Amino acid sequence: MIRFYLTESIKSITRAKLASFFAVVTLSISIMFITTSFALIFLSNKIENSWKSEIKVNLFINDSIESEKLSQIKSKIVEFKEVADVNFISKQEAYKKFVEMTGEDFSKILETNPLPRSYTISFNNNISKNKITQIISKLQKIEGVDDVIYDYNLTFTILESIKSMRIIIFFLTILFTLIAIYLLFSTSKLVIAQKIEQYNIMKLVGAKLNSIKIPLLINGFILGIISSLICIIIFNVLYFFSQTIYPNIRFDNYLYFINFVFVFLGIILGPLGIGFFTKKLSLKVDETNIKK
Template identity: 40%
Template sequence: MMLFYLSEAVKLFKRSPLGSFITIITTAIAVGITTFAFLLIFLSNNISEKLKSNVEINVFLKENYSSDDKINFENFLRGNNIIKKFNFISKEEAEKKFIYETGESFKDILDVNPLPASYKLYLKPKFVDENKIEELKKQIIQNPIVDDVVFDYSTLLRILNIINKLSTFVYLIAILLFVLSVYLVFSNSKLVIKSREKTYNTMKLIGTKLFSIRFPILLNGIIIGLISSLMVIIVVFFAFYLLQKLYPFINIGVSLYFIYSLILLLGLILGLSGSYIAARSITLQFN
């Protein structure tokens, strides 16, 4: 029985070959761009999290402060829910770092260490935005032992905005193509149903079940989705193959199988959705 349904589903391609071809190509493009959108959003979220987790605020202290002032300031930092952790850098450590990075010592010119003690603050990624950082800076600068607060966030925020806008743009295109592909599968199925109206009426007269009439249409949509997915998988396979030839150090690993699974799933959803909507229009009433 399954072979009969499958042969009927394949015959539907002959009813509208041009429409089926256009539907398959459009569905393949929709699957490809939707997959790319998912991957881009996933990667952009990871990149954003990594960028935000590396955000640093440098707090420079005044020359003369008591140990009690230092303890009170550290208690303030620990109690702030925006700050993930902080490191204290003494004047001596700052001097050693300066010599290590520059290879020079200012002791030949100056008798005292001009570098201030400081704190390096790391923020929780979910709190990294311009308003919260500005508010934190205002709170810190009011402390009597703080001389200056330095954080150049403009470049970082610009990068994060570009990533978010790019993700949103690709995501909107993917949704548009997804809907268009479902509509094309639906339209192609409706054309096939219309062309076989007399056949379906005959099947109804002899008592054929509604499922037996609808199922080949659903199978046709599934086949369209599978063909489209296979086309995208072939393109992705050769793209990654060339990438690994050019850059052998790149290790795809399990992620490539995840991408293939995602492509197959999207193709099946697209093909089945359009054909299912069209098949529901078929009833046991005579047209």
């Protein structure tokens, strides 16, 4: 009997290829949006904290400032509760970093090291765009600070975009879920319409209603699994490439869970749309009950 159900399910997919294709596409999009929506809700804090930890502000110290006064400057920096770490870079360390980054050794040309001493400041998770602007304004007024170099606008722009995307993705999730369910509903309707004569004969010879319903539900299950696999492949490929751009944003511990969510949603949403249609099926032999 199981073999019959599987055979009928596969035949249903092959008979309605175009409808099945669109059902898989929209179901895949729906699953991806739903998972992305949950990911943005549960992982947005992790993304935000990770990106905020990458924000650096560099304070360049005037060469006339004596070493004893450097500790005073550092004390003023750490007074800000949003500051997580302060790292001092000497002229020699600045020289080594310059050579590593550029491959150029200016010591062969210049007798003295022109690179200034500096402090590199990192911030904690409580930092905001307005707060960091206020901090920089105060840092620039510290005696002995020649310049303050920063580049955080892009980071905060992306973080604000992520917050806006949550709302957009939420509504798109609802939209594509409804479309996917409707297409699965329509696919079942099309399959029944194409096989109406066969189903009427099955009813006349005493076939149970489950003989018609179960293959359709398995059909939805198969389409759901296919959609889940597509989502898993797309997600893992995108995640792999994202690591080359943002290596600090890692969700390795969540990969298995996210892949499980893809499969779970496929198993649920796939039969769901078809399940709505099978409720309308009955053992009454009346072709007019099937809208063509």
